[in-house]
Amino acid sequence: MKMLTIYKRELKSYFLSPLAYVLVGFLLLISGYFFATFVLSTQYALMSPVFGNMVFVFMFVSPILTMRLISEEMKNGTDQLLMTSPLRITDMVLGKYFAALTVYTLSLVISLIYPLYLKIYSTPDFGPILTGYIGTFLMGAAFIAIGIFASSLTENQLIAGVIGFSILLLFWIVSWLGDVFQGTAKNIVDNISLLQRFTNFQNGVLSLNDVVFYLSVIIFFVFVTIMVVDKRRWS
Amino acid sequence: MNKLRLKYGSNMVLSIVILLGILIFGNLVLAQKPVKWDLTKSKQYTLSDKTKQVLKNLKTDVTVYAFFQNDSAKTQVQNLLDEYTALSKRIKVQFIDPDKNPSLAQKYGITDYDTTLFLNSKDDSKRQIVNSYDIFTQSQETGQNIFSGEQQFTQAIINVTEVNKINAYIIQGHNEVNSTDSLTTFKSALQGEGYSVNDLNIGQAGGIPKDAGLIIIANPKSDYTQQEMNAIMDYLKKGGKAFIMMGAENGPLTEKSINDILSNWNVKIDNDIVVDPSRNYFMDALSPVPEYGYHDITDKLESANLATVAPSSRSITYKASSSSNISIQSFLTTSDKAWGETNFNSKQASYDKNDIKGPLTLGVTISDSKTGMKIVVLGNDLMATDRVIGLEGNRDLLMNSANWLTNKTVQISISPKSLDYATVFMTGKQADYMFIVTVIVIPLVIWIIGGYVFFRRRAL
Numbered sequence: 050m051k052m053l054t055i056y057k058r059e060l061k062s063y064f065l066s067p068l069a070y071v072l073v074g075f076l077l078l079i080s081g082y083f084f085a086t087f088v089l090s091t092q093y094a095l096m097s098p099v100f101g102n103m104v105f106v107f108m109f110v111s112p113i114l115t116m117r118l119i120s121e122e123m124k125n126g127t128d129q130l131l132m133t134s135p136l137r138i139t140d141m142v143l144g145k146y147f148a149a150l151t152v153y154t155l156s157l158v159i160s161l162i163y164p165l166y167l168k169i170y171s172t173p174d175f176g177p178i179l180t181g182y183i184g185t186f187l188m189g190a191a192f193i194a195i196g197i198f199a200s201s202l203t204e205n206q207l208i209a210g211v212i213g214f215s216i217l218l219l220f221w222i223v224s225w226l227g228d229v230f231q232g233t234a235k236n237i238v239d240n241i242s243l244l245q246r247f248t249n250f251q252n253g254v255l256s257l258n259d260v261v262f263y264l265s266v267i268i269f270f271v272f273v274t275i276m277v278v279d280k281r282r283w284s
Numbered sequence: 285m286n287k288l289r290l291k292y293g294s295n296m297v298l299s300i301v302i303l304l305g306i307l308i309f310g311n312l313v314l315a316q317k318p319v320k321w322d323l324t325k326s327k328q329y330t331l332s333d334k335t336k337q338v339l340k341n342l343k344t345d346v347t348v349y350a351f352f353q354n355d356s357a358k359t360q361v362q363n364l365l366d367e368y369t370a371l372s373k374r375i376k377v378q379f380i381d382p383d384k385n386p387s388l389a390q391k392y393g394i395t396d397y398d399t400t401l402f403l404n405s406k407d408d409s410k411r412q413i414v415n416s417y418d419i420f421t422q423s424q425e426t427g428q429n430i431f432s433g434e435q436q437f438t439q440a441i442i443n444v445t446e447v448n449k450i451n452a453y454i455i456q457g458h459n460e461v462n463s464t465d466s467l468t469t470f471k472s473a474l475q476g477e478g479y480s481v482n483d484l485n486i487g488q489a490g491g492i493p494k495d496a497g498l499i500i501i502a503n504p505k506s507d508y509t510q511q512e513m514n515a516i517m518d519y520l521k522k523g524g525k526a527f528i529m530m531g532a533e534n535g536p537l538t539e540k541s542i543n544d545i546l547s548n549w550n551v552k553i554d555n556d557i558v559v560d561p562s563r564n565y566f567m568d569a570l571s572p573v574p575e576y577g578y579h580d581i582t583d584k585l586e587s588a589n590l591a592t593v594a595p596s597s598r599s600i601t602y603k604a605s606s607s608s609n610i611s612i613q614s615f616l617t618t619s620d621k622a623w624g625e626t627n628f629n630s631k632q633a634s635y636d637k638n639d640i641k642g643p644l645t646l647g648v649t650i651s652d653s654k655t656g657m658k659i660v661v662l663g664n665d666l667m668a669t670d671r672v673i674g675l676e677g678n679r680d681l682l683m684n685s686a687n688w689l690t691n692k693t694v695q696i697s698i699s700p701k702s703l704d705y706a707t708v709f710m711t712g713k714q715a716d717y718m719f720i721v722t723v724i725v726i727p728l729v730i731w732i733i734g735g736y737v738f739f740r741r742r743a744l
Contacts, residue, residue: 070734
């Protein structure tokens with residue numbers, strides 16, 4: 050329940066400041082533009098290209114969404130307060146993580162108007178749309194985990210944002226190495242690339258391996274964040 | 285204090301390493317046996333039971349080279365081949381951009397983009413090419429795009445692993461088209477399809493070897509001896525396969541052996557040269573571009589819009605067979621404006637009463653369902669020569685003929701998948717509304733709410 054307290058507090062701070070509105074609006078502006086132009090130009094009742102663009106835009110947006118989560122507490126010194134309080138660090142990190150995830154999920158929920166449009170004017174194949182949403186959600190959740198980790202590293206929000214973005218970019222472009230390497234190296238690169246994993250979801254294939262992979266990335270970065278914050282407590 | 289810090293520091297690193305280990309291990313365990321659900325309506329990414337069975341029984345490794353550029357065709361084929369590799373460790377797939385790595389394409393005689401090559405890993409002379417027009421076709425009835433990759437790929441895997449290499453012999457010794465001078469491209473194309481190609485002098489070999497899977501006769505200019513004829517007839521009676529090509533580039537037809545053989549099935553090569561003023565190559569009436577009949581050899585070429593150029597052709601006349609097990613089919617015909625010019629000396633070719641009236645047949649197949657015998661007769665041999673084989677779909681026609689003869693065509697049946705996506709029907713106004721709602725209204729509403737909340741708080 051302590052986690053819930055943090056979660057509520059964070060969510061409130063997101064929606065009482067203009068940040069969440071600006072980011073969600075921006076995300077939906079770009080996704081809407083991609084959706085409308087794709088559907089109107091090709092006339093295909095498809096969303097797979099839209100999902101690709103959504104996660105691409107969120108790669109830029111997510112560091113801004115997460116950068117202040119922990120670094121701000123450190124800067125204001127409120128982290129000391131939190132840490133000395135009976136709250137467990139795990140509760141704090143998870144509460145903040147889920148708050149950011151909720152903002153992202155909200156934009157996905159609003160974007161459901163796209164498949165609704167397809168349903169009205171066509172008979173789309175909902176399988177790939179469903180898996181596309183699952184993949185987009187998981188990808189975003191992984192981005193946020195990486196972002197919150199970056200935020201725990203420094204008390205400067207801007208630097209946290211840049212670090213977060215750099216890690217995401219690295220994860221993104223690592224798949225390009227796949228074309229350079231052959232054999233095992235290519236295999237490894239393909240397997241750790243967030244991007245490579247995304248294609249299955251876009252195509253309409255729900256693979257347990259891919260889901261577990263994204264969950265692993267999320268768990269790893271959230272755990273490391275908890276460790277980093279915890280370490281601060283003892284130093 | 286330092287000790288404490290060190291203790292917690294190393295504890296932290298240790299727990300991160302342990303977690304990472306668990307996560308990697310978990311992912312690796314899962315990777316051994318992928319669990320996935322294909323949620324597409326047409327089960328786009330699910331292999332048929334037939335393919336699964338073939339992959340399960342696979343005893344030799346198969347190497348697949350896919351010569352693709354980065355485009356949608358590549359994605360389609362890659363998705364499919366991923367399914368194969370997920371099911372069988374024996375399948376190894378490598379995608380190659382033919383522009384970046386032309387040497388490998390050259391090595392295997394790949395000339396077109398979007399070609400997939402299947403090789404037996406142990407013996408790479410057992411191979412099969414799958415062309416893009418084999419897998420991407422259009423339905424005749426509905427015009428829908430159809431993807432039959434699975435059927436073709438599974439058949440190719442069967443072919444390179446189970447079927448023994450087929451020996452093709454090019455008959456020489458009677459002034460046939462010289463196989464080493466003029467048929468090099470034809471030979472390497474056959475090798476690319478997994479044939480072992482050799483010359484054969486029937487007299488010297490004392491008959492047609494037992495391992496012959498196909499004999500190729502390309503326009504002999506002198507007659508075969510009686511013994512040679514007997515050998516050929518004997519071979520055919522026992523279910524042999526023959527590819528006979530007889531063009532008109534050497535003038536009147538003087539030798540009789542081929543017609544003697546073909547007379548067994550009432551098929552005859554005419555002593556003429558085909559003139560087609562209506563369907564021809566670059567206004568050369570002596571280079572007809574025949575129409576395709578409904579036949580396994582030509583139906584893919586038809587849908588891929590690949591024409592055949594047949595310079596200096598003879599026409600073929602045939603009578604429908606009375607026997608139920610013998611089937612004679614024409615697969616190449618000229619336009620009805622064409623005629624078979626019988627006067628080889630006239631400077632100005634024109635139709636007269638001695639000539640054969642069109643439409644003319646340029647290619648027939650003879651097959652005997654009882655013995656398995658198959659013959660392809662082409663009124664043309666120039667098509668197989670290095671100069672002409674590269675024109676339009678000539679090479680494909682020849683390879684399809686050879687594969688039809690040796691039953692290397694698709695025998696398994698896996699229903700192809702339709703690639704068509706549902707389309708959106710909107711009036712211009714509806715489209716405008718959709719654009720405005722998704723691009724302008726939604727973000728604007730969110731920003732307005734945000735602005736309201738923000739300024740109200742500031743005002744408080």
